[in-house]
Amino acid sequence: MPNRQTNHSGHTVHVDLKDRSYPIYIGQGLLEKAELLHRHIPGTQVLVVTNETVAPLYLERVCAALAGFDLGRVILPDGEQHKTLETTTRIYDALIDQGFNRSATLVGLGGGVVGDITGFVAATYQRGVHFIQIPTTLLALVDSAVGGKTGVNHPRGKNMIGAFHQPRCVLADTATLSTLPEREFRAGIAEIIKYGLIQDYAFFQWLERQLAQVLARDPAALMYIIEQSCRNKAYVVAADERESGQRALLNLGHTFGHAIETATGYREWLHGEAVAVGMCMAAHLSASMGWMTAKAFERTEALIQAAGLPVLPPPLSPGALRKLMAIDKKATGGRLRLVLLEGIGSAVVTEAFDDQALTATLEHFTAAAGR
Numbered sequence: 026m027p028n029r030q031t032n033h034s035g036h037t038v039h040v041d042l043k044d045r046s047y048p049i050y051i052g053q054g055l056l057e058k059a060e061l062l063h064r065h066i067p068g069t070q071v072l073v074v075t076n077e078t079v080a081p082l083y084l085e086r087v088c089a090a091l092a093g094f095d096l097g098r099v100i101l102p103d104g105e106q107h108k109t110l111e112t113t114t115r116i117y118d119a120l121i122d123q124g125f126n127r128s129a130t131l132v133g134l135g136g137g138v139v140g141d142i143t144g145f146v147a148a149t150y151q152r153g154v155h156f157i158q159i160p161t162t163l164l165a166l167v168d169s170a171v172g173g174k175t176g177v178n179h180p181r182g183k184n185m186i187g188a189f190h191q192p193r194c195v196l197a198d199t200a201t202l203s204t205l206p207e208r209e210f211r212a213g214i215a216e217i218i219k220y221g222l223i224q225d226y227a228f229f230q231w232l233e234r235q236l237a238q239v240l241a242r243d244p245a246a247l248m249y250i251i252e253q254s255c256r257n258k259a260y261v262v263a264a265d266e267r268e269s270g271q272r273a274l275l276n277l278g279h280t281f282g283h284a285i286e287t288a289t290g291y292r293e294w295l296h297g298e299a300v301a302v303g304m305c306m307a308a309h310l311s312a313s314m315g316w317m318t319a320k321a322f323e324r325t326e327a328l329i330q331a332a333g334l335p336v337l338p339p340p341l342s343p344g345a346l347r348k349l350m351a352i353d354k355k356a357t358g359g360r361l362r363l364v365l366l367e368g369i370g371s372a373v374v375t376e377a378f379d380d381q382a383l384t385a386t387l388e389h390f391t392a393a394a395g396r
């Protein structure tokens with residue numbers, strides 16, 4: 026796992042990608058630490074992108090830290106349904122209107138939606154400009170701000186349009202979590218549990234023991250889960266930046282989850298909620314084929330439920346879910362590839378699952394959800 030260093034009031038986790046390596050600064054009150062940002066901005070032009078919910082909370086603080094730069098700002102509408110190509114045009118328009126060139130830096134200030142959109146524009150504006158992530162949701166702090174996956178949704182599939190484009194740094198200010206609504210906070214816990222399930226059994230056990238502290242947003246517990254999650258993600262990304270293999274493990278629950286998000290029009294279900302159900306389905310399928318024990322499935326479902334996350338899908342038919350799952354980006358040669366579990370802390374990316382067992386899992390969950 027990457028080294029940890031302390032060079033400000035918090036901790037730093039490094040994403041090791043040779044000439045594109047970058048730090049994730051984690052700590053309380055980092056939005057005010059202008060020097061952390063300045064050292065990662067090579068030119069004079071900076072465009073901060075955020076949304077209408079985050080802007081009144083944190084935009085002025087970030088702009089104050091960027092005083093002295095040729096500064097622009099774009100405020101997007103809030104919501105997953107706006108993670109579209111249409112929304113990106115607002116940012117391209119602002120960049121062109123303000124005469125921003127290839128030395129510009131885009132700063133994404135917000136949750137995963139703002140981060141994914143801003144990163145995609147940074148990857149494509151004039152074939153690529155600099156990019157900094159300032160995550161403000163738990164999910165973004167532990168997952169989406171790290172690793173360089175950027176993109177937008179298509180009505181027929183999640184993240185169907187995108188690019189890999191790494192940020193120059195991630196400024197993870199844990200103080201931003203003080204304003205995060207409870208439902209959004211819990212959605213972030215889904216991606217945290219994911220790290221335990223795919224490769225970090227000790228972390229999973231810690232979460233089982235300390236969940237109450239996490240839900241109470243105890244500062245030490247928050248610092249621990251964010252750092253441990255970033256270390257887990259940085260480790261996988263450093264080994265396989267462009268998902269030619271191992272990185273797909275980070276997709277546990279996502280083939281099911283993305284199908285739920287698409288089926289519900291990117292409106293009713295939060296990404297973390299859909300992934301939570303998807304991980305239950307992946308664990309159920311794994312247990313039904315004897316790849317892991319029934320007890321391990323029960324522990325998985327119990328932790329997800331204890332985190333206040335859903336364990337059943339919305340009322341959809343098994344056939345509808347299966348059809349939407351087929352568009353998944355991991356599929357090759359028309360055959361679905363899934364991330365499945367061989368136990369808690371051990372995942373595989375495989376197409377060698379039993380199709381009838383998958384059908385039975387989809388039928389089990391959709392029937393339990395009331396269809």
Ligand SMILES: NC(=O)c1ccc[n+]([C@@H]2O[C@H](COP(=O)([O-])OP(=O)(O)OC[C@H]3O[C@@H](n4cnc5c(N)ncnc54)[C@H](O)[C@@H]3O)[C@@H](O)[C@H]2O)c1
Pocket residue numbers: 076078079082103104105108135136137138139141161162163164165168169170171172173174175184201202203204205206209212213295296297
């Ligand atoms: N690129 C990746 O590797 C990656 C990883 C995981 C998820 N994602 C993507 O991330 C998105 C989900 O991200 P998310 O869960 O952060 O959702 P989000 O970006 O929609 O943010 C959730 C809500 O919280 C609000 N918000 C943000 N920060 C706040 C704060 N500090 N206080 C109060 N409100 C705040 C937002 O305005 C929004 O209403 C999905 O599109 C998903 O596909 C990407």
Ligand SMILES: O=C(O)C(=O)C[C@@H](O)[C@H](O)[C@H](O)COP(=O)(O)O
Pocket residue numbers: 168172174183184216268272273275276279354
């Ligand atoms: O970083 C990754 O790799 C991930 O898969 C992290 C996921 O949590 C995230 O939701 C990601 O956006 C999914 O990517 P996709 O390629 O399945 O669209």
Ligand SMILES: [Zn+2]
Pocket residue numbers: 168216279296300
């Ligand atoms: Zn995800």
